[in-house]
Amino acid sequence: MRNLFSPSRAALLLFFLAAALLPLALDPRGHLIRVAAMVLLFAAMAQSWNIVGGLANQISLGHAAFFGLGAYTSTLLFLKLGVTPWIGMGVGAVVAGGAAALLSIPTFRLKGHYFALATLAFAEVMRVIANSLGDVTGGPVGLSIPFMGSQPALFAFRSVASYYWIILGLLVAVCAVFHLLASGAIGYRLRAVRENEAAAEVAGVDTFRVKLTASVISAALTAVCGTVFAQFTFFFDPDSIFSLSGISVRMAMIAIVGGLGTLGGPLVGALFLIPLEEVANAVLSSQAAGLSQFAFGVILIGAILIQPRGLMAYWLRTPWAKTRRAAATGA
Amino acid sequence: MQPLLQADAICVTFGGLKAVDGVSFSLNAGEIVGLIGPNGAGKTTLFNALVGLQPLTSGTVWLDGERVCGLKPHKVARLGMTKTFQNAALFPDMSVKENVTTAALLRHDLKGARAKADTVLRKLDLTPIADADVADLTFPQKALVEMARALATEPRVLLLDEVMAALTPAEMDEVMAVIRALKAEGLAFLVVEHHMRAIMALCDRLLAVNFGRLIADGTPAQVAAHPQVIEAYLGHGAAGKEAAHA
Amino acid sequence: RAADDVLVGVIQPLSGPNAQFGIGAQRGTELAAEIINAAGGIQALGGAKIKLVAADVPTPNTAAAATQRLISQNGVSAVVGAFVSSTTLAASEVTERAQIPLVTFAFADQITGRGYAYVFQVSPKGTAFGAAQFDYATAIAKAAGEKIDKVAILYEDTAYGTAQAKGLREAAKAAGVEVVLDEAYPLGITDVSPLVNKLRASGAQIAFPVSYLNDSLLIIRALRQQNIDIPVIGGAAGYIIPDFKKGLGAYADGVLSVAAASGDMIPDLARTYKDKYGTFITHEAIIHAAALDAVAKAMEKAKSADPQKVRDALATLDYCGGLAAGVPGGCITFDKTGLNTSSFPIMVQWRGDAPVTVYPPKAATEKPVWRGKTVE
Amino acid sequence: MLEIRNLCAAYGGPDVLSSVTLEVKAGETVAVLGANTAGKTTLLRTISGLVARARGSVTFEGTELIGRPAHTIPALGLGHVPEGRHVFPRMTTLDNLKMGAFFHRGAGDIAQRIQRVFALFPRLEERQGQMAGSMSGGEQQMVSIGRALMGNPKLLLLDEPSHGLAPIVVDELHAAIGAINRQGVAVLLVEQNAVLALSVAHRGYVLEAGHVVLSGDAQALSADHGVRRAYLGV
Amino acid sequence: MIQALVDGILLGGVYGVISTGLSLVFGVLGVVNFAHAEFLMLGMYVAWFAWRYLGLDPLLGSALSFVIVFAIGYLVQRTLVQRVLKAPPAAQVFLTVGLMIVIENAALMAFGSDYRSVSVPYQVEGYRLGDIFVGAPYLFAFVAAVVLAGALWLFLERSWSGRAIRAVAQDPMAATLVGVDTRRTYALAFGLGVALTAFGGAVILPYITVSPTVGGQFVVLMFTVVVLGGLGSVAGALAGGIMVGIVQSLSALVFPIQLQNLCLFVIFIAVLALRPQGLIKGA
Numbered sequence A: 001m002r003n004l005f006s007p008s009r010a011a012l013l014l015f016f017l018a019a020a021l022l023p024l025a026l027d028p029r030g031h032l033i034r035v036a037a038m039v040l041l042f043a044a045m046a047q048s049w050n051i052v053g054g055l056a057n058q059i060s061l062g063h064a065a066f067f068g069l070g071a072y073t074s075t076l077l078f079l080k081l082g083v084t085p086w087i088g089m090g091v092g093a094v095v096a097g098g099a100a101a102l103l104s105i106p107t108f109r110l111k112g113h114y115f116a117l118a119t120l121a122f123a124e125v126m127r128v129i130a131n132s133l134g135d136v137t138g139g140p141v142g143l144s145i146p147f148m149g150s151q152p153a154l155f156a157f158r159s160v161a162s163y164y165w166i167i168l169g170l171l172v173a174v175c176a177v178f179h180l181l182a183s184g185a186i187g188y189r190l191r192a193v194r195e196n197e198a199a200a201e202v203a204g205v206d207t208f209r210v211k212l213t214a215s216v217i218s219a220a221l222t223a224v225c226g227t228v229f230a231q232f233t234f235f236f237d238p239d240s241i242f243s244l245s246g247i248s249v250r251m252a253m254i255a256i257v258g259g260l261g262t263l264g265g266p267l268v269g270a271l272f273l274i275p276l277e278e279v280a281n282a283v284l285s286s287q288a289a290g291l292s293q294f295a296f297g298v299i300l301i302g303a304i305l306i307q308p309r310g311l312m313a314y315w316l317r318t319p320w321a322k323t324r325r326a327a328a329t330g331a
Numbered sequence B: 001m002q003p004l005l006q007a008d009a010i011c012v013t014f015g016g017l018k019a020v021d022g023v024s025f026s027l028n029a030g031e032i033v034g035l036i037g038p039n040g041a042g043k044t045t046l047f048n049a050l051v052g053l054q055p056l057t058s059g060t061v062w063l064d065g066e067r068v069c070g071l072k073p074h075k076v077a078r079l080g081m082t083k084t085f086q087n088a089a090l091f092p093d094m095s096v097k098e099n100v101t102t103a104a105l106l107r108h109d110l111k112g113a114r115a116k117a118d119t120v121l122r123k124l125d126l127t128p129i130a131d132a133d134v135a136d137l138t139f140p141q142k143a144l145v146e147m148a149r150a151l152a153t154e155p156r157v158l159l160l161d162e163v164m165a166a167l168t169p170a171e172m173d174e175v176m177a178v179i180r181a182l183k184a185e186g187l188a189f190l191v192v193e194h195h196m197r198a199i200m201a202l203c204d205r206l207l208a209v210n211f212g213r214l215i216a217d218g219t220p221a222q223v224a225a226h227p228q229v230i231e232a233y234l235g236h237g238a239a240g241k242e243a244a245h246a
Numbered sequence C: 001r002a003a004d005d006v007l008v009g010v011i012q013p014l015s016g017p018n019a020q021f022g023i024g025a026q027r028g029t030e031l032a033a034e035i036i037n038a039a040g041g042i043q044a045l046g047g048a049k050i051k052l053v054a055a056d057v058p059t060p061n062t063a064a065a066a067t068q069r070l071i072s073q074n075g076v077s078a079v080v081g082a083f084v085s086s087t088t089l090a091a092s093e094v095t096e097r098a099q100i101p102l103v104t105f106a107f108a109d110q111i112t113g114r115g116y117a118y119v120f121q122v123s124p125k126g127t128a129f130g131a132a133q134f135d136y137a138t139a140i141a142k143a144a145g146e147k148i149d150k151v152a153i154l155y156e157d158t159a160y161g162t163a164q165a166k167g168l169r170e171a172a173k174a175a176g177v178e179v180v181l182d183e184a185y186p187l188g189i190t191d192v193s194p195l196v197n198k199l200r201a202s203g204a205q206i207a208f209p210v211s212y213l214n215d216s217l218l219i220i221r222a223l224r225q226q227n228i229d230i231p232v233i234g235g236a237a238g239y240i241i242p243d244f245k246k247g248l249g250a251y252a253d254g255v256l257s258v259a260a261a262s263g264d265m266i267p268d269l270a271r272t273y274k275d276k277y278g279t280f281i282t283h284e285a286i287i288h289a290a291a292l293d294a295v296a297k298a299m300e301k302a303k304s305a306d307p308q309k310v311r312d313a314l315a316t317l318d319y320c321g322g323l324a325a326g327v328p329g330g331c332i333t334f335d336k337t338g339l340n341t342s343s344f345p346i347m348v349q350w351r352g353d354a355p356v357t358v359y360p361p362k363a364a365t366e367k368p369v370w371r372g373k374t375v376e
Numbered sequence D: 001m002l003e004i005r006n007l008c009a010a011y012g013g014p015d016v017l018s019s020v021t022l023e024v025k026a027g028e029t030v031a032v033l034g035a036n037t038a039g040k041t042t043l044l045r046t047i048s049g050l051v052a053r054a055r056g057s058v059t060f061e062g063t064e065l066i067g068r069p070a071h072t073i074p075a076l077g078l079g080h081v082p083e084g085r086h087v088f089p090r091m092t093t094l095d096n097l098k099m100g101a102f103f104h105r106g107a108g109d110i111a112q113r114i115q116r117v118f119a120l121f122p123r124l125e126e127r128q129g130q131m132a133g134s135m136s137g138g139e140q141q142m143v144s145i146g147r148a149l150m151g152n153p154k155l156l157l158l159d160e161p162s163h164g165l166a167p168i169v170v171d172e173l174h175a176a177i178g179a180i181n182r183q184g185v186a187v188l189l190v191e192q193n194a195v196l197a198l199s200v201a202h203r204g205y206v207l208e209a210g211h212v213v214l215s216g217d218a219q220a221l222s223a224d225h226g227v228r229r230a231y232l233g234v
Numbered sequence E: 001m002i003q004a005l006v007d008g009i010l011l012g013g014v015y016g017v018i019s020t021g022l023s024l025v026f027g028v029l030g031v032v033n034f035a036h037a038e039f040l041m042l043g044m045y046v047a048w049f050a051w052r053y054l055g056l057d058p059l060l061g062s063a064l065s066f067v068i069v070f071a072i073g074y075l076v077q078r079t080l081v082q083r084v085l086k087a088p089p090a091a092q093v094f095l096t097v098g099l100m101i102v103i104e105n106a107a108l109m110a111f112g113s114d115y116r117s118v119s120v121p122y123q124v125e126g127y128r129l130g131d132i133f134v135g136a137p138y139l140f141a142f143v144a145a146v147v148l149a150g151a152l153w154l155f156l157e158r159s160w161s162g163r164a165i166r167a168v169a170q171d172p173m174a175a176t177l178v179g180v181d182t183r184r185t186y187a188l189a190f191g192l193g194v195a196l197t198a199f200g201g202a203v204i205l206p207y208i209t210v211s212p213t214v215g216g217q218f219v220v221l222m223f224t225v226v227v228l229g230g231l232g233s234v235a236g237a238l239a240g241g242i243m244v245g246i247v248q249s250l251s252a253l254v255f256p257i258q259l260q261n262l263c264l265f266v267i268f269i270a271v272l273a274l275r276p277q278g279l280i281k282g283a
């Protein structure tokens, strides 16, 4: 019970409180709220990734596959069959979860870099399929969500703030799932698998099932993020939705820069990287071609050189965090 | 009475190498059997084959009348057989108790597993270090935690792979006392160890392997006196004599 | 007191794989702003100067945020740009909802196909370019006395490639010409041998590749290596930029390509551009200059920089000359969907260091050459 | 030959070695005994320059080793057989041996050196083409020792060479260490197996929790009551 | 069919060489270098400038690419990569992602966004052997690639430095104990790895244009090659390269070329499922 008021929880609560109050201070149709929404959305994506990447230490570089599946499923259901994206979102999650389960079969034995590259290839496969099945997916041109004004039942709103609230809700849900997994029985098993798979098996952990569960949940949540992203930006095409650098790597990078496998990592990472990129773009992109990306890369390198274990390492080093950790193991 | 563990002509090959070559033996409840043999004789491989970490090329393994070969390790663990790792393979980012709890989850829910872990840790006198990170442990402590983790799966057969290597004689005695206490509860052990002093003092029976093949099976005294065992493993020097003294 | 500046947003891919086109387009826009400002700015607004606010949008994912920033942080009256279709589509979702006019060169059919009120396309649709690529080439061949009944279409599988290939395919069907090879290939292909093998086996008389630069060089060189003498009719993009010539040298000469515009139609601008940037003016620069010109003209007409009024003025714009002279047809008149109805594709042919307009005759500055023979 | 004075060492946490003073004279075999984590391995690693945080002094034939880059130390005449063998697993036995002469790569007598190692460990000659990683533990131990000998060391540091080896191999090793020492190479031997260590050593030190708690000649140590109980298991 | 096979092998040999460097860096440093393809781009630029201003054929300019990029790689390793060698692998990956962004955009600022291409006489030549047709630039690049791969093999197998690189790759601590300067060797291996790739970039310059983003065209391909061959295996990279070349080439016979990479990646995942360590283990 004393955990309820631990400094880490307090910090988390503070974060969500600040996030909830933020729209009051911003123009509901402006740029800043869009950036804030992007921060939260990318935090949710990174948190979904963190379930596989952080808890199970399966560094996936192909989560864009699930992200895109979510976006395509809900959007196509809506465009072709008129199914509201609220339902499409769920269907997308199921489809992505199924795809993750299918992908687990050939990849579950793979470790480390081999796993990373197999997932990367999977996302590429999805991209090529979306690109070449023009009749179904709209092909390389991509898909547009029709402009319908404000229709909450169809997941369409006029103000960015509405999307912001939805994304905030999504982030809270993803964080809750992450926390439940991390602190529950499966959390123990995932960490065991992460640290030594053979030993975990011998200690009675069904490593395949544990990994499968984690990747299905992670993929499903990622797909939900994909649907929300599609609804929020109204347009996507295969190259951007299945993008290695734009989605897959970014999800992983946020979690890693923030702190792999920690609940706060994706939040901190998104809060650091997304605004940073935005500022670099706003300030530098009219100066010289490439300068803003260059600056972003330099800062990224700097962040990793200074703290390779992620920004959360600073928090974990503070006395408050230490007491919490001791309490957690004692509980 | 049927033996608790029965291995029938098991073989494991790596490419052309026969690491385990037609080994058959049995193990009864409450028995401690030692497995000795030169380096590379196939002892660890045999262990891995028994628990399902290493697929068998041929042969059968029965655990209490059930075929366990071809099952994944976690299934074998559920049926009651597990092993420790030659080079302690703990989960380094977890505390001692978390390591043990993970294994206890095999038969309990989270709450029950925590309680089970406490019991096991108490039994092995590890309660004082329950919250320590395993990365900070000393070698013998690690070996004990390996055993604790294995015990938390509530096995009937426990395979110990050199848990006493690198222990001082005094430390070895402590571990042997624990093993004997567990034997009294009905656990069966298969023990790999190169310390003949420990092996001779602990085991009811010895198996000796060389080049993957079983070369001797009998009481410790019989096996230690077996010419092939002396030739391939014990030698005539000081180390071998140590065995004879024990 | 000088009038306040009017702000116009420019979104272009300034980094990433399309940077070269984005930079060219941005230069065109900048040059246009200089010209308009030098001529006294927006007269109706007391000589207000146009001030450009640029944003780099290397990918569609970055386009929405960048466009939103220009709109709500900088308060631009209109947005010009995004050479790349997908990026433009992403940006148009923001401009439409924010009710800010977006004037573009990107030519995916979908841009004006969604019934959006705030998006304007200065040059024809992608399918129109494909159709023109086919129609013009067969017309030139016919005039040279060659009858075409088998053609090959090779295109990269991007929005641009597929749209234009669709136009080609339909035009061929309409003309009763057999398409013996119709092959999409991945963007960034590093080896075209399978493509060229198929082309050689197909027996096509003309090849219509729609591609960026590297693939176009690969295709033309591979044809040369294998001594395949099939005329290649480029589909804009890679075929009409200075690097095409640098890459192929003498082999560039005589290559035909469809284009949205050409420097020889607006010599003054072309000269200024060349003096300033050292290379001939590309069609994306010309069209984007015209796009900004249209925005300026709309502001004159609306006597306001208010986005809503600018959009209404754009919708009813109908003028010729000025920087719009660079657009084939020389005029800008947007229809209900936002498409400039007075413009049409042209065909250019490499002569020395730059392509010149050779077709259709109403726009041509020189006669086309088919297989070494000047076509009258 | 090797003089260690007031050596302290740490890996970032508290000191693992505190004020260790120890010496090895030319031609001597010196054993270091101690329980787990007493700091035996750390002692050898510090001598070889692998532990960054070391204070005090370690001189080898008058040269101060503390603060020297680790890779320059073997050339002074120190051979180190690390705990856990550390052979190059995907190199042949022969290449592993050759690597031992890396800092003498110009030397013309490499073939002779290899022959000398083969004379000591005939098994290695039989297995010279085999990947070292696929050899048995005892064979790998021989490769590791042979590799250290390739540098013609004057002092050989051996860290638990008998760990995990079959009794018969332990005996062979025992003989080999004696033979190496008789060729004039001084040996600093860290062993869990105190019986073996004291039977080949001239002198010994007992290390506990980073401190030298006892030292003396091998016979005296073997007779010491505490040593007998703790390390000889009697 | 045979034509496609020949095309595939010629192309694959070059894929092999540009990927060998990546494999080497992984094998020795254990770092998956996402920035690797950027060094291909740098190598191409060096060769392009050598052609433009010194009149050197890219096949000769490749030597210059090798040397210059080696120096750059050596420095990058000493100043950046060295610092994360002990960090978690995920941090290493993202350091190199950062490096990739920096190098690509630095090139954009330094060289502009132009597509640069050389013109050499053999660019438009080809040889015919019966029905089989071979483009000269492909053939020359292939030969150069194979020669270099052979030289690399000899270097690693026979020279002291090569042996030291292998030793450090397999056990850095033991390597230190026999007197190998591991830091220098790491830098040497990284420099060599990127230089090999730069060399590969130079020899393909006669048929590939260079621009700041050219690395992006190759990066996924390079990883596919390396993983197929077995990470860290230099010989494997060559085999993996040829396999990728053949798959690409043969798949075009049956499927639309658009699906070339689909075929490749499906085969890739299938191979990994059957052989989780790649086609060839270790080397």
Ligand SMILES: Nc1ncnc2c1ncn2[C@@H]1O[C@H](COP(=O)(O)OP(=O)(O)OP(=O)(O)O)[C@@H](O)[C@H]1O
Binding pocket: B014, B017, B019, B037, B038, B039, B040, B041, B042, B043, B044, B045, B046, B086, D134, D135, D136, D137, D164
């Ligand atoms: N994965 C593997 N691939 C190939 N060969 C292997 C593999 N694992 C073990 N071996 C070989 O099988 C043989 C038996 O090895 P094993 O580890 O079982 O020996 P051991 O009896 O446990 O020896 P030790 O006493 O040294 O631990 C050895 O020759 C070893 O090299």
Ligand SMILES: Nc1ncnc2c1ncn2[C@@H]1O[C@H](COP(=O)(O)OP(=O)(O)OP(=O)(O)O)[C@@H](O)[C@H]1O
Binding pocket: B136, B137, B139, B166, D011, D016, D034, D035, D036, D037, D038, D039, D040, D041, D042, D043, D083, D192
């Ligand atoms: N690389 C390291 N980083 C941090 N601590 C270390 C490291 N290596 C050893 N230690 C710590 O230093 C202490 C002494 O270890 P050392 O290996 O020197 O003991 P040892 O006497 O050789 O023990 P053993 O008999 O187990 O080999 C231990 O507490 C150990 O945990």
Ligand SMILES: [Mg+2]
Binding pocket: B043, B044, B045, B086
């Ligand atoms: Mg073993």
Ligand SMILES: [Mg+2]
Binding pocket: D040, D041, D042, D083, D160
């Ligand atoms: Mg030690």
